Amino acid sequence: MAIEIKAPQFPESVADGTIATWHKKEGDAVKRDDLLVDIETDKVVLEVVAMADGVMGKILKGEDETIESQELLGYLEEGGAAAAPAAAAPAAEQPAAQEAPAASTGTPAAAGPAARKAMSAAGVDAAAVTGSGKGGRITPQDVAQAVEQRGAAAPAGQSPAAAAAAAAPAAPGDREERRVPMTRLRKRVAERLLDAQHNSAMLTTFNEVNMKPIMQMRKDYQSAFEKAHGVRLGFMSFFVRACVEALKRFPAVNASIDGDDIVYHGYYDVGVAVSTERGLVVPILRDADLKGLAEVESQIIEYGSKARDGKLSIEDMTGGTFTISNGGIFGSLLSTPILNPPQTAILGMHKIQERPMAVDGKVEILPMMYLALSYDHRLIDGKEAVQFLVAVKNFIEDPARLLLDI
Template sequence: MATDIKAPQFPESVADGTVATWHKKEGEAVKRDELLVDIETDKVVLEVVAPMDGVLTKIIKGEDTTVESQEVLGQLEAGASASASAAAEEKPQAEAPAAEAQSGDDDGDAQAGPAARKLMSEHGLSAADVKGTGAKGRITKDDVEKALANKQQSQPASGGAPAPAAAPAPAAGEREERRVPMTRLRKRIAERLVAAQQDAAMLTTFNEVNMKPIMDMRKHYQSEFEKSHGVRLGFMSFFTRACVEALKRFPAVNASIDGDDIVYHGYYDVGMAVSSDRGLVVPVMRDADQKGLAEIESQIIEFGTKARDGKLSIEDMTGGTFTISNGGVFGSLLSTPILNPPQTAILGMHKIQERPMAVDGEVKILPMMYLALSYDHRIIDGKEAVQFLVAVKNFIEDPARLLLDI
């Protein structure tokens, strides 16, 4: 009996999604909880897994198709096995032995999946050139890719003709263009960034901070900290703590705008801008004021891992009262970060670079970092923004202030 495979129940803030990738093909055996398909929304990628063991008998919603909550994506036949699937694939071949004898390599190609056959056709390979590792010797896409890799490696030694390139280089002087549709996440990011610049009176103020005190402390305690907490001590935890303490002193920077109202938040949920293959995402660290340095570092690592693997959930990225963006990890020396609505401020961290600085009448080489605070001038005055950034600077340059609460 066939069982419907349905899209997840989307949150109220998500209207629909797009089928991004089917990880199984029709006729393939699947196991319970095995990943079947990814659904991309404008916030996160949701995974749909197999509810039971069986065979994927039908794909109803193909890739790049828009789907709504609980819409049927395909059908799974419970209790079927890989052998049953393979037997079904072999049945047409058994019914036409004469045609097999005449078809030669074409028959072998028929034992390959659609993706494998397409890849073989693009590179001029036949079934005789590829060793199938699937059920009953079926050729998979991975088998074709391995055969191509082996062929390319063997060509220099044998002096044979080069294998056809998947993406041949354009001829000299050719002006190549490639058009790729935006993903839903990328389109949503674009919409939010444009809206932030159109709807807010955005302004950016800058300062610079001497990183030597934090760097010296980190170097002195790194080994002991890692041994005690099982996580390395980074700079993000210090900046998070510094921002939280500064937010306590300047509540407007931790506020948001709702229509004609200003909402002052009595909690500190700090968003951490994280770059991923699918685009920029901002998971939120809840109650950052109640976390120690080790907890903050652990959660930052967790966010990075989830973003890389596409495992961030809607809950991970909902809310937030303030955001920190660290462009310094990519080498940015100075930038003007864009607000993350409905928040009214975002701190931009940048690359640490040694520069000559005047200290007590002497020139010293110090590791300096530019800081940028973009803020909504509708509710944050320039005085508050500057004082907030100076407070962050003072906490970083004199970490004892964080302990003494001064």
């Protein structure tokens, strides 16, 4: 019995998708819940799994083809899996040394969508790649390293001359170029960033914050906090709390523009920008005003893991009233973050760097961080933007204000 393999129902905000990777070839044995194909959209990677045991039948849509919601991708021949062991019986009589190549089919589940696509493009078997990610998970960097290490060895069926040519280093002076298509996510991010610049009156205001009080608090309570909550205390949770309190005082910064209307949000859904191999994504901490520091830290860690593995859902990234971007983890000292439409403001965090500062007429060396607030001047006046950023600064420099609500 042939079972239709269809694309999943795409959310309303997703028009179509692209076949990223087929993990089964025609004739491959398939078990229920095996991963069949990855579908890349402009927001997330969707996975289609087998609905029953069987054999992979006709594939109708190849990799890199554009598909629509619920479109037929191929067929699965249900109950045909029994034929695969029977056909493989003669091979069982061969010496174990001859069975080894067949066994190295890899484990796609040990790699994220980006890594699996890199392996497919390079013709690398997952079994030949050593994963350096969490739990031994394969990353795109691991794939690139495996390709380099494979350079001196000839793939099956390749002549020694061809292998030598492939492994030969580029001659001095060669100007090598490599052209690869943009991922759908990268294209979508580019469109949104251009849209933000073209359709908003974007300005950026700056301030600096003394991180010593927060750093001292982390030092004093890190062990007890981790023991009580099972998660480390980071800086991001403090900034989320500080921003939420500042948003309560300046509701225009938490608002959005819809045509000729201003939409004031009575809730605080804070987006946290996360950089991945596929591009920038912004998962949302919903009702951030109701979450404690530990819950914020746990959810950020969970989102980061899901983002690296391409497991974020549309729901994880839908909405948001304000965004925080932390370029400091990459060493950025100062930047002007771009708005995340339809939001009207975004806070940029940066690298903590010790600098000489004047304190009560004396020079002290303090760990300082530059903060940047980009905002839409159509809705937010300069006075509100500056006062919002000063409020965030005051909450960070004196965390007791967060408890006392002052």
